[in-house]
Amino acid sequence: MKLSKKSEYGLRALLELTLAYGTATLQRHDIAARQHIPVEFLEQILLALKRAGLLASRRGMKGGYTLIKSPEEITLGQVIRILDGPLAPISCVSKTAYQKCRDCPYANKPQCPVQHAMGPVRDAIAGILDHYTLADFTSGHHHN
């Protein structure tokens, strides 16, 4: 039931990139310093977000990262799925990464009690996180 550091750092990094959206590109060390994230670890995260199509980057002097989509289009659910995998507490109730549970005596049967309990949990989590955008995430936030 836990959010990894990777996702937490990823969200905080995207917060900075959202604040800079349209006006500036940010470098690893800028983000790392503002959010107190180890720079080499942050790098991995930014690369993953880039591969997933959320960020663009430039190398060399004056390089850095920028958001490639508008903050209203990116949800926390997307980000967490990229960095941490599926939101569902158990894969037999996942919608984005469903997997039949093997060795469960109720697998396949219509009334698996675990699914019955965890389905609504996954829907509640996804219902919040898939409607919460980076714009929402940043609103109310002012630097220093």
Add this chain to the structure above:
Amino acid sequence: MKLSKKSEYGLRALLELTLAYGTATLQRHDIAARQHIPVEFLEQILLALKRAGLLASRRGMKGGYTLIKSPEEITLGQVIRILDGPLAPISCVSKTAYQKCRDCPYANKPQCPVQHAMGPVRDAIAGILDHYTLADFTSGHHHN
């Protein structure tokens, strides 16, 4: 965001114990066989649930485990907290195990964006799991 095998097995074991509630005591190997759980691993789980006050046990021949409280009084939230720890996705929004996040630039400040997003998630999860009892969990279930 994931439920451990420990919790999953624990819930499935409690399902069997709920079905037997008031009529029989179950032994490790009964539960293990019905739910396809490795018996030595199940043992740890049952012991933890016993220490937490949900189960009673007897040793020796004709021994076994029984539910000590009625199924309406035990929620999935309680069980998962015993076996997996807090439900909150991040400890700074936990109500049962709050911890200030260190090294977060927003720690203490009233408007931490991560808390703002994850607070409702933790409330949604707890809202479901703390109202879902073993009685609900078992309803609609009939053996074979």
Add this chain to the structure above:
DNA sequence: GAATTCTTGACTAACTCAGTCGGAATTAGA
């Protein structure tokens, strides 16, 4: 006292998490 069952504690192999490191590729500016 023998068989059965829970109890306790230690042990382990595999995996994940949270980084760290070294070097290669790209770009800007001198």
Add this chain to the structure above:
DNA sequence: TCTAATTCCGACTGAGTTAGTCAAGAATTC
């Protein structure tokens, strides 16, 4: 063209967690 700055990529690591396994001890019944 040279150099400094920056991203990119892969490998590596130490600590901790997960999912068990195992052996020996204590209680209970027959």
